[in-house]
Amino acid sequence: MEDCPNTEFIVSGAGAKQRPLSSLQANSSFYQAGEVSGFFWIEIIGDTFYGAAYEVDTDGTPELVFERSFVRRGALAAQED
Known part of the structure; x- marks a missing residue:
């Protein structure tokens, strides 16, 4: 995201209702799934x-x-010093 560089988000859930994903390419992600419980x-x-x-x-x-x-990124930099 442009407004939050170097930030990762976890978004989970649709309440108690399963829904299909409209597009797997709509958002950059490491993992996403639709119509599943988990x-x-x-x-x-x-x-x-x-x-x-x-x-x-x-x-x-x-x-x-x-x-x-x-x-954590800051921890990696501290280890290198």
Whole structure:
């Protein structure tokens, strides 16, 4: 985004209603899915962010479908000094 350089956003959910995505190319993203139930698991430990996306099938079983981790930018610069 032009207004928030070097910023990453997590947007999740459509209330309790599943909806299709109008376009997979509409927004730059690491992961996106429509018409699925699921949740994100997020941990921040020290300077490290870990996030995982799970989709949940009709019998309630979660399946890991995406994960990403990174170290806070300022922490990387401090380590290099």
